[in-house]
Amino acid sequence: MIDDNQKKENHKKRQQKIKENVDNRIAAATEDKGLLLVITGNGKGKSTAGFGVVTRSVGHGLKAGIIQFIKGTWECGELNLLKQHGVIHHTMKTGFTWETQNKESDTAAAQLAWTEAKKLLNDESINTVLLDELTYMVTYGYIDLEEVLTALENRPAMQHVVITGRACHRKIIEVADTVSEVQSLKHAFDNGIRVQKGIDW
Numbered sequence: 001m002i003d004d005n006q007k008k009e010n011h012k013k014r015q016q017k018i019k020e021n022v023d024n025r026i027a028a029a030t031e032d033k034g035l036l037l038v039i040t041g042n043g044k045g046k047s048t049a050g051f052g053v054v055t056r057s058v059g060h061g062l063k064a065g066i067i068q069f070i071k072g073t074w075e076c077g078e079l080n081l082l083k084q085h086g087v088i089h090h091t092m093k094t095g096f097t098w099e100t101q102n103k104e105s106d107t108a109a110a111q112l113a114w115t116e117a118k119k120l121l122n123d124e125s126i127n128t129v130l131l132d133e134l135t136y137m138v139t140y141g142y143i144d145l146e147e148v149l150t151a152l153e154n155r156p157a158m159q160h161v162v163i164t165g166r167a168c169h170r171k172i173i174e175v176a177d178t179v180s181e182v183q184s185l186k187h188a189f190d191n192g193i194r195v196q197k198g199i200d201w
């Protein structure tokens with residue numbers, strides 16, 4: 001039988017070991033670079049996380065831009081706020097929504113948004129870029145994958161980019177630095193709850 005003192009001692013040792021490992025890993029991470037983040041998967045929270053990153057940047061006085069590749073039916077709460085803080089933004093105004101299935105107008109709208117995205121990816125003064133729902137544009141062939149990869153590769157060295165959307169192409173995942181897959185365990189919609197202001201948009 002181990003007594004309470006021994007348990008405390010063992011706990012302390014385990015914690016010390018963990019601290020040592022964490023400290024070593026922190027000491028080893030010395031590089032700075034512009035990161036490519038991908039937030040993909042079927043669960044809720046991808047765009048919210050992307051907007052969260054932009055908010056974090058703006059809160060530090062950094063310059064950010066947002067391109068939304070799908071026009072939602074509702075205005076976006078985060079965008080309303082971030083616009084007031086000088087964030088550059090472009091939302092696909094016409095063309096692609098889940099409702100339209102017109103390849104020509106969808107492609108034109110996607111290309112227009114992509115042109116705006118490329119401007120941000122060429123601009124050294126922009127610290128953080130959110131390409132919200134870009135993954136679908138690549139999946140549907142509205143924007144060329146190789147073009148996306150080239151633009152990402154040639155962007156300013158210190159610029160951070162966040163890409164959100166389901167089913168991200170594996171080649172984008174390969175070049176990303178940090179990739180998170182949001183998994184759905186439950187969603188209110190499945191129980192007949194409609195989208196809620198402040199939660200879903």
Ligand code: ATP
Nearest residue numbers: 042043044045046047048049184187189195199200
């Ligand atoms: P959010 O914008 O809330 O962060 P998201 O970006 O992860 O969500 P999208 O695939 O872009 O998710 O879909 C946006 C809309 O679809 C939101 O209204 C969201 O609540 C809803 N949604 C997201 N995931 C699910 C799901 N697993 N089942 C049903 N609806 C979902």
Ligand code: MG
Nearest residue numbers: 046047133164
């Ligand atoms: Mg989204």
